[in-house]
Amino acid sequence: MVNIDYALNVICKETKIIGTENKDLLSSVNRVLAEDIYSKDNLPPFNKSSKDGYAIKSEDTLNCSKENVCKLKVKGIIKAGDFINDTLKNGEAYKIMTGAPIPKGADAVVKIEDIEIKDDNLFIFEPINENNNIIKFGEEIKIGDLAIKKDTVIRPVEIGVLASLGYSSVKVYKAPTVALIITGDELVDINSDIKNGQIRNSNEYSLKALVTNLNAEVLSLGIVSDDRENLKEKMKYALEKADIVITSGGASVGDYDFVKDILKEIGADIKFSKIAIKPGKPVTFATFNEKLFFALPGNPSSLITTFEKFVKPTIEKIMGKDDFHSEQFKVIAMYDFECEIGREKYVYVEIKKKDGNYYAYKVGSQCSNHLMTMSRANGIIVIPKEIGHVKAGEAFNGEFIFGINFKKYIKE
Numbered sequence: 001m002v003n004i005d006y007a008l009n010v011i012c013k014e015t016k017i018i019g020t021e022n023k024d025l026l027s028s029v030n031r032v033l034a035e036d037i038y039s040k041d042n043l044p045p046f047n048k049s050s051k052d053g054y055a056i057k058s059e060d061t062l063n064c065s066k067e068n069v070c071k072l073k074v075k076g077i078i079k080a081g082d083f084i085n086d087t088l089k090n091g092e093a094y095k096i097m098t099g100a101p102i103p104k105g106a107d108a109v110v111k112i113e114d115i116e117i118k119d120d121n122l123f124i125f126e127p128i129n130e131n132n133n134i135i136k137f138g139e140e141i142k143i144g145d146l147a148i149k150k151d152t153v154i155r156p157v158e159i160g161v162l163a164s165l166g167y168s169s170v171k172v173y174k175a176p177t178v179a180l181i182i183t184g185d186e187l188v189d190i191n192s193d194i195k196n197g198q199i200r201n202s203n204e205y206s207l208k209a210l211v212t213n214l215n216a217e218v219l220s221l222g223i224v225s226d227d228r229e230n231l232k233e234k235m236k237y238a239l240e241k242a243d244i245v246i247t248s249g250g251a252s253v254g255d256y257d258f259v260k261d262i263l264k265e266i267g268a269d270i271k272f273s274k275i276a277i278k279p280g281k282p283v284t285f286a287t288f289n290e291k292l293f294f295a296l297p298g299n300p301s302s303l304i305t306t307f308e309k310f311v312k313p314t315i316e317k318i319m320g321k322d323d324f325h326s327e328q329f330k331v332i333a334m335y336d337f338e339c340e341i342g343r344e345k346y347v348y349v350e351i352k353k354k355d356g357n358y359y360a361y362k363v364g365s366q367c368s369n370h371l372m373t374m375s376r377a378n379g380i381i382v383i384p385k386e387i388g389h390v391k392a393g394e395a396f397n398g399e400f401i402f403g404i405n406f407k408k409y410i411k412e
């Protein structure tokens, strides 16, 4: 049995970027840029007004005051998208809308709230500085400047930047294809009624959701019965077609848990097959050529915990995100419980914040077969390996769990 950090280190060492791919702009959100993005344009491409107002020559307003009101002649109106081929002379003004190009000869915009207008006459009551309310040509970025660095995660704001620079597609790190093999003779699909001894195959759906949430590609091979030859064929096929293979179930020590044996048989390099984590001990990690193989436990909350802890960072690293750790904080247990010595425990709880401190409340049984507990939780407390009893009032490290949404978001 290996420690969590050891397991993460081994996995991290085996995990490499598998290439790059071009994505059209919108599908690149949350992906990682695999190229530097340089500006193809000057932004803005012309001097433009940042306000609705009047384009003027600032020198015409030098001596303006409430006592000495200046009067300028309004020649016309420029709206966004217009281009006026005229040069403003002293004593003249153009009404101008936000985003419209500043006409030649003008060097300032006085905003509409600061003036009075009567017929075509504009009255100004104070001096207006040069460049007032003008967004200058190339002020935001110039042709050839670096706009977004390689390795940046593309958020909606970067989508906007790329769109403004005229990029309709970008090069990002390639998403791995993740094959899913679900083992278990007890499983039926979610549309089926449950007969004696059967349960619905929830893991396939959780796994698909987990993988697609990370923007990776799913290759689902469905339920495979606990039949050695059949399973072996599916595993070989998956290793051929996918970059990462995940099996659910069949990885423990039961009579029909064949995954590990098959891995040995086909010559995969098994790096470890047990991790000191609860839920989730029976995790096998193996490599086969350049492919990565995770045999995850069938217990639903073990499966999700180990996916989050070990597979998610793997997929993220392949896709250019190299951040393994979620933020931890001190959390105080609010109930007593017993736990297993020898493994690091991830205890699913509801975390509440009061007076700047975090408190952990019980939400249900920690049996790794129960997904309901995880679904009711908004966080975990991490109980170290050597601890077997937790008493209310003791402090541990805690973190908010994955999949958190606003409904479950922390209540102050």
Ligand code: AMP
Binding pocket: 182, 183, 184, 186, 187, 199, 200, 201, 202, 203, 204, 248, 249, 250, 251, 252, 254, 296, 297, 298, 299, 300, 369
């Ligand atoms: P296993 O890891 O195959 O020994 O399975 C451990 C437990 O998880 C058993 O109680 C199974 O019935 C349950 N289980 C296995 N696979 C699934 C699945 N695909 N969906 C829901 N529960 C499962």
Ligand code: MG
Binding pocket: 183, 184, 185, 249, 250, 298
């Ligand atoms: Mg099984």
